[in-house]
Amino acid sequence: MLRWSLIFLVVALIAALFGFNVVEGYSLLAAKITFFVFLVLFVVSLLVGDRGTTRDAI
Numbered sequence: 001m002l003r004w005s006l007i008f009l010v011v012a013l014i015a016a017l018f019g020f021n022v023v024e025g026y027s028l029l030a031a032k033i034t035f036f037v038f039l040v041l042f043v044v045s046l047l048v049g050d051r052g053t054t055r056d057a058i
Contacts, residue, residue, distance in 0.1 A: 001038040
């Protein structure tokens with residue numbers, strides 16, 4: 001997910017460099033959306049995920 005966000009960011013920067021304003025706008029929007037989805041999923045996985053504690057079998 002983070003990789004897609006970086007790809008969209010690079011596409012937006014290249015499009016802005018060459019003056020493609022519409023492509024730059026949509027690519028930047030996609031980069032923002034994918035980055036925030038990544039952040040939400042990362043925080044949820046930290047809260048819900050396995051914390052490494054194990055129960056000893058007796």
